[in-house]
Amino acid sequence: xxxxxxxxxxxxxxxxxxxxxxxxxxxxxxxxxxxxxxxxxxxxxxxxxxxxxxxxxxxxxxxxxxxxxxxxxxxxxxxxxxxxxxxxxxxxxxxxxxxxxxxxxxxxxxxxxxxxxxxxxxxxxxxxxxxxxxxxxxxxxxxxxxxxxxxxxxxxxxxxxxxxxxxxxxxxxxxxxxxxxxxxxxxxxxxxxxxxxxxxxxxxxxxxxxxxxxxxxxxxxxxxxxxxxxxxxxxxxxxxxxxxxxxxxxxxxxxxxxxxxxxxxxxxxxxxxxxxxxxxxxxxxxxxxxxxxxxxxxxxxxxxxxxxxxxxxxxxxxxxxxxxxxxxxxxxxxxxxxxxxxxxxxxxxxxxxxxxxxxxxxxxxxxxxxxxxxxxxxxxxxxxxxxxxxxxxxxxxxxxxxxxxxxxxxxxxxxxxxxxxxxxxxxxxxxxxxxxxxxxxxxxxxxxxxxxxxxxxxxxxxxxxxxxxxxxxxxxxxxxxx
Amino acid sequence: xxxxxxxxxxxxxxxxxxxxxxxxxxxxxxxxxxxxxxxxxxxxxxxxxxxxxxxxxxxxxxxxxxxxxxxxxxxxxxxxxxxxxxxxxxxxxxxxxxxxxxxxxxxxxxxxxxxxxxxxxxxxxxxxxxxxxxxxxxxxxxxxxxxxxxxxxxxxxxxxxxxxxxxxxxxxxxxxxxxxxxxxxxxxxxxxxxxxxxxxxxxxxxxxxxxxxxxxxxxxxxxxxxxxxxxxxxxxxxxxxxxxxxxxxxxxxxxxxxxxxxxxxxxxxxxxxxxxxxxxxxxxxxxxxxxxxxxxxxxxxxxxxxxxxxxxxxxxxx
Numbered sequence: 001x002x003x004x005x006x007x008x009x010x011x012x013x014x015x016x017x018x019x020x021x022x023x024x025x026x027x028x029x030x031x032x033x034x035x036x037x038x039x040x041x042x043x044x045x046x047x048x049x050x051x052x053x054x055x056x057x058x059x060x061x062x063x064x065x066x067x068x069x070x071x072x073x074x075x076x077x078x079x080x081x082x083x084x085x086x087x088x089x090x091x092x093x094x095x096x097x098x099x100x101x102x103x104x105x106x107x108x109x110x111x112x113x114x115x116x117x118x119x120x121x122x123x124x125x126x127x128x129x130x131x132x133x134x135x136x137x138x139x140x141x142x143x144x145x146x147x148x149x150x151x152x153x154x155x156x157x158x159x160x161x162x163x164x165x166x167x168x169x170x171x172x173x174x175x176x177x178x179x180x181x182x183x184x185x186x187x188x189x190x191x192x193x194x195x196x197x198x199x200x201x202x203x204x205x206x207x208x209x210x211x212x213x214x215x216x217x218x219x220x221x222x223x224x225x226x227x228x229x230x231x232x233x234x235x236x237x238x239x240x241x242x243x244x245x246x247x248x249x250x251x252x253x254x255x256x257x258x259x260x261x262x263x264x265x266x267x268x269x270x271x272x273x274x275x276x277x278x279x280x281x282x283x284x285x286x287x288x289x290x291x292x293x294x295x296x297x298x299x300x301x302x303x304x305x306x307x308x309x310x311x312x313x314x315x316x317x318x319x320x321x322x323x324x325x326x327x328x329x330x331x332x333x334x335x336x337x338x339x340x341x342x343x344x345x346x347x348x349x350x351x352x353x354x355x356x357x358x359x360x361x362x363x364x365x366x367x368x369x370x371x372x373x374x375x376x377x378x379x380x381x382x383x384x385x386x387x388x389x390x391x392x393x394x395x396x397x398x399x400x401x402x403x404x405x406x407x408x409x410x411x412x413x414x415x416x417x418x419x420x421x422x423x424x425x426x427x428x429x430x431x432x433x434x435x436x437x438x439x440x441x442x443x444x445x446x447x448x449x450x451x452x453x454x455x456x457x458x459x460x461x462x463x464x465x466x467x468x469x470x471x472x473x474x475x476x477x478x479x480x481x482x
Numbered sequence: 483x484x485x486x487x488x489x490x491x492x493x494x495x496x497x498x499x500x501x502x503x504x505x506x507x508x509x510x511x512x513x514x515x516x517x518x519x520x521x522x523x524x525x526x527x528x529x530x531x532x533x534x535x536x537x538x539x540x541x542x543x544x545x546x547x548x549x550x551x552x553x554x555x556x557x558x559x560x561x562x563x564x565x566x567x568x569x570x571x572x573x574x575x576x577x578x579x580x581x582x583x584x585x586x587x588x589x590x591x592x593x594x595x596x597x598x599x600x601x602x603x604x605x606x607x608x609x610x611x612x613x614x615x616x617x618x619x620x621x622x623x624x625x626x627x628x629x630x631x632x633x634x635x636x637x638x639x640x641x642x643x644x645x646x647x648x649x650x651x652x653x654x655x656x657x658x659x660x661x662x663x664x665x666x667x668x669x670x671x672x673x674x675x676x677x678x679x680x681x682x683x684x685x686x687x688x689x690x691x692x693x694x695x696x697x698x699x700x701x702x703x704x705x706x707x708x709x710x711x712x713x714x715x716x717x718x719x720x721x722x723x724x725x726x727x728x729x730x731x732x733x734x735x736x737x738x739x740x741x742x743x744x745x746x747x748x749x750x751x752x753x754x755x756x757x758x759x760x761x762x763x764x765x766x767x768x769x770x771x772x773x774x775x776x777x778x779x780x781x782x783x784x785x786x787x788x789x790x791x792x793x794x795x796x797x798x799x800x
Contacts, residue, residue, distance in 0.1 A: 105763075106760035135551050296635075298656050301629065453744065460656040462658065471745075
């Protein structure tokens with residue numbers, strides 16, 4: 001048969017178009033007897049009934065969305081977990097999808113929109129409450145009951161923070177308190193004694209922290225030598241500095257325990273312009289602009305850009321951060337001696353800790369919820385959780401894994417505390433801790449943007465604090481429609 | 483029979499070129515069919531990845547949609563919500579302020595640089611490459627570089643300002659006053675594409691025109707305004723259109739450099755759109771924003787094109 005070049009070209013175009021059409025088609029999920037029928041949209045978040053797997057189930061592929069920006073620990077843990085899980089469950093293939101933190105929400109939403117949400121994902125970026133409010137997750141109670149799981153193995157505060165309407169909506173893997181990290185070399189050089197590891201030591205106050213910072217700070221006019229006493233974070237929506245004053249920006253009755261929004265997720269009242277809140281912000285701004293012991297936002301940006309976290313530059317005496325920063329310390333292996341201390345007491349005689357849980361969720365409307373649960377259970381409660389405690393530097397929520405985590409810190413080079421003191425600091429925060437608003441408030445990303453935007457002029461020293469807090473109050477009132 | 487033979491036979495039978503088909507198609511019809519087959523991949527991609535999403539986003543703009551649950555029809559509520567949203571109006575003000583300053587500056591400086599790069603000096607190819615280099619770098623990378631340059635204490639710009647004037651430079655990215663100039667300066671750094679297009683246009687102007695003008699005694703300035711500018715005016719129009727559209731769609735560099743701050747002073751329209759869609763789970767509202775921007779850009783483009791007849795010269799007619 002004669003076949004000209006033109007004919008060949010035409011046939012190739014047809015074949016190419018066919019291939020393109022085939023590639024555009026939705027992949028057909030492998031028939032899965034254990035998977036539930038597609039739920040009605042109104043019942044999107046209703047938990048499917050766990051079913052017993054048939055004698056020989058067809059292999060299925062589930063998807064697992066993991067953060068890639070915490071290199072190399074988190075992605076390595078993800079890969080290791082998947083590998084070990086697949087060995088134990090040859091009929092379940094886990095496709096690991098890696099996304100940096102900044103793109104996590106976008107990727108997750110795109111996967112939902114495409115009708116292919118990952119079976120398992122973490123509550124990064126938006127926070128558990130936002131996922132809950134948007135009906136993005138599946139309650140786990142029926143699975144927990146079917147598998148006879150004792151949830152008391154996990155820190156209670158962590159379980160409480162992912163429980164809504166009496167149902168458990170996620171499995172906490174990490175439960176991390178905010179503590180003060182200190183550079184012992186800088187403290188020693190300035191003649192400052194490291195703070196007591198005891199959360200009940202009332203001599204460790206914000207004033208004591210300020211005085212210590214004043215002794216450490218020097219050469220601030222010389223970018224090459226500048227050394228700051230403290231870099232203090234106000235944490236989620238300014239709540240950390242409010243709580244130590246016995247108040248909360250979202251109620252006028254007392255601390256965070258009085259804020260109904262932390263239970264419902266719905267913000268209905270805001271009190272940023274009250275004198276105590278203005279005082280809290282004034283203290284924070286004064287550290288930078290009046291006392292000149294804290295880096296300006298631009299200094300912090302530059303240090304963060306250079307070394308990932310300003311504390312690792314070796315030029316910051318103290319900083320308050322969540323224990324998730326331990327992973328950064330392990331990775332950077334700093335040349336200076338370092339340690340951890342409780343948060344300082346505020347003017348109200350309180351040092352309420354802020355607790356951050358990183359929870360893993362079974363998504364709503366996913367294709368293989370039963371296999372997803374099996375994997376989630378492995379990640380959150382079985383060997384995956386152990387590997388997490390061993391390798392990531394994140395404080396595990398499962399109590400029997402605490403010692404593995406503590407061992408990893410003790411082994412870290414230049415860590416300057418005894419094991420006993422370290423445990424006091426790390427676990428002491430739980431007793432008087434409260435979940436971070438980012439994990440409990442709906443619309444947190446939007447609220448956080450508003451907070452960061454409206455407080456920037458104060459933090460940059462361009463607007464007086466009373467005036468700035470009025471603007472913050474007005475902004476939040478407009479956001480919540482109050 | 484090989485696979486290729488089978489395919490060929492089948493194709494011929496479909497198109498009536500094979501011996502098994504009785505209906506004979508005219509050459510024009512056959513060519514038309516082949517035309518559509520050849521453009522099919524592009525058309526397919528256009529319908530699937532451009533027109534399809536556009537139609538979908540148009541429909542979503544009338545819904546409450548979070549990508550997780552099915553969209554709920556709410557009519558014009560998204561547009562009404564946006565009309566009463568101060569951040570939406572702020573983002574429009576920020577974006578238009580940027581566009582009004584950046585686009586003319588970009589055109590003027592690009593044209594000036596193109597004229598400079600058109601001179602016959604040694605190592606011009608290397609110089610041209612250097613000027614074009616920032617245009618090929620990803621915006622995220624250039625954004626990170628500019629964060630360093632603009633740092634008030636450690637940054638290169640303030641260091642140079644101090645060396646030259648003895649004055650302490652501003653907090654470029656941390657000040658509501660200075661953040662917009664900083665953003666514009668960083669954007670101007672990537673003007674290489676416009677420069678290259680202008681350079682090509684300048685080199686295409688016929689030397690005979692200049693020779694004739696010189697013989698008639700026209701000065702260099704006169705030659706520039708009466709020959710160069712009119713001859714390259716279609717390219718100016720092109721750069722104006724592309725620059726305006728690009729300025730109204732700024733996103734990546736701002737996302738990296740300022741996240742819209744401080745106090746929304748660099749909160750560009752697309753940054754708010756992205757936040758609504760992917761941070762706040764409001765894809766319906768974000769779709770409405772996208773369509774408002776689409777309409778605004780279309781109107782501006784039409785205005786520019788309509789008025790271009792007064793200042794654009796087409797040597798060969800339009």
